[in-house]
Amino acid sequence: MLARKRLAKHVTKTTALAMFGAVGILWSLQVLFTYIGELADLKGDYTAWRAFIYVMWESPRYLNEILPISALMGAVIGLGSMASNSELIVMRSVGVSLWRIVSWVIRPALLLVVLSLALSEWVVPHSTEQAKMVKKKQEVAALGEVRGYWTRENQRYIYIDYANAQGDLRQVQILDFDDVYYLKGIVNAQEGKFQAEQNWQLKQVEQVDILQDGRAQYQHFDAQQLPLALQPKYVHMVTMDPEDLAPSQLVSFMSYLNEYSQVPKTYKLAFWQKLASPFALIALVVIACSFIFGPLRQQSMGFRLVIALFTGLGFYYIQDFLGYASLVYSPSPAWFVFTPIVLIFVVGGYLLHRAR
Numbered sequence: 001m002l003a004r005k006r007l008a009k010h011v012t013k014t015t016a017l018a019m020f021g022a023v024g025i026l027w028s029l030q031v032l033f034t035y036i037g038e039l040a041d042l043k044g045d046y047t048a049w050r051a052f053i054y055v056m057w058e059s060p061r062y063l064n065e066i067l068p069i070s071a072l073m074g075a076v077i078g079l080g081s082m083a084s085n086s087e088l089i090v091m092r093s094v095g096v097s098l099w100r101i102v103s104w105v106i107r108p109a110l111l112l113v114v115l116s117l118a119l120s121e122w123v124v125p126h127s128t129e130q131a132k133m134v135k136k137k138q139e140v141a142a143l144g145e146v147r148g149y150w151t152r153e154n155q156r157y158i159y160i161d162y163a164n165a166q167g168d169l170r171q172v173q174i175l176d177f178d179d180v181y182y183l184k185g186i187v188n189a190q191e192g193k194f195q196a197e198q199n200w201q202l203k204q205v206e207q208v209d210i211l212q213d214g215r216a217q218y219q220h221f222d223a224q225q226l227p228l229a230l231q232p233k234y235v236h237m238v239t240m241d242p243e244d245l246a247p248s249q250l251v252s253f254m255s256y257l258n259e260y261s262q263v264p265k266t267y268k269l270a271f272w273q274k275l276a277s278p279f280a281l282i283a284l285v286v287i288a289c290s291f292i293f294g295p296l297r298q299q300s301m302g303f304r305l306v307i308a309l310f311t312g313l314g315f316y317y318i319q320d321f322l323g324y325a326s327l328v329y330s331p332s333p334a335w336f337v338f339t340p341i342v343l344i345f346v347v348g349g350y351l352l353h354r355a356r
C-alpha cells in the first residue's frame with residue numbers, strides 16, 4: 001500500500017510538472033507573439049506601452065484557451081519521460097493496472113479544470129473588458145453603452161436608442177400588441193432611469209392608446225413608471241461578445257431572453273462551449289495516455305509531441321467548425337460541441353483497452 005502511494009505521488013508529480021511547464025511555455029509564447037502582432041497596429045495614442053498593457057489584460061483569456069492543449073502535451077511529456085526510463089514497464093510488472101496509472105495522470109488535469117473554471121467565471125470577463133478599455137481608450141462605463149437596441153417582453157416590443165449599464169435610457173419607444181398582434185398602443189419617452197424591482201421611470205412620456213372602435217387617445221406625462229424585466233446588467237451583457245461572458249452571466253441572460261423572447265444561438269453556443277471545456281481537457285489527457293501506452297510507446301519524444309500537437313489543433317479546428325456549423329444546421333449547439341469530445345473519449349478508451 002505504501003509503495004502504491006509513492007508510485008501515485010510520483011506519477012502525479014511528474015505529469016503535474018510537465019503540464020504546468022507546458023502551460024507556462026505556451027502561455028508565454030502566445031503573449032509574446034500577440035504583442036509582436038500588436039506592434040504592427042501602433043498609431044496615434046496607441047503606443048508600444050499601451051499595446052503591452054492591452055496584451056497583459058488579454059493574457060488570462062489566452063491562458064484559458066491554451067489549458068486543454070497544455071494538458072495534452074504535458075501528459076505526453078510526463079508519461080513519455082517515464083516510458084523512456086522504463087518506469088511504466090516496471091509499474092505494470094508489479095501489478096499496477098493501466099487504468100490506475102491513467103487515473104493518477106488525470107489528477108493534475110483536474111487542477112487545470114478548476115483553474116479554467118475560475119478564469120472563465122471571475123477573471124476573463126473583467127480582464128477582457130479592461131483590455132477593450134485600453135484598446136479603445138474608453139472608460140469602462142462607456143464600454144457598457146448600447147445604441148439602437150431592440151428587445152421583446154411577451155407582446156411588448158421595445159426600442160431603446162441609448163442605454164448604459166448604469167440604468168440610463170434615452171429615446172425609448174414601446175409598441176404594445178394584443179394576442180393576435182393588433183397594435184394596442186405606442187409609448188415614446190425622452191429618457192428613463194432604472195429604479196428597482198424591474199421598474200423603470202420614464203420622463204417626458206407621450207402615450208397613444210388605440211381604442212377598440214379604432215380611435216386613438218393621446219396622453220402626456222412628465223413621468224411614468226414602467227414595469228420591464230430588462231435590467232442594467234443585461235444591457236451591459238449585450239455590449240460584450242458571448243464568449244467573453246462568464247458562465248453564470250450566460251445562464252442569467254439566457255434565462256431572461258428565454259422567458260420573454262428567443263435566445264440567440266450565439267449565446268447557446270458560448271454556454272455549451274464553456275460547459276464542455278472541462279470535458280475536452282480530460283478527453284485530451286485520455287488520448288495522450290492512449291498514445292503513450294498504445295501506438296506511440298516506441299517512438300521518440302519529439303515525434304510524440306508533434307503528434308500530440310497536431311491532435312490538439314485538429315480537435316480544436318473540428319470543434320470550432322462544428323460549433324459554428326451548429327448555428328445553421330442544429331436546433332441546439334450542444335450536439336455539435338460534444339461530438340468531438342465523445343469521439344476523443346471513444347478513440348482514447350479503445351486504444352487503452354487494446355494496450356491493456
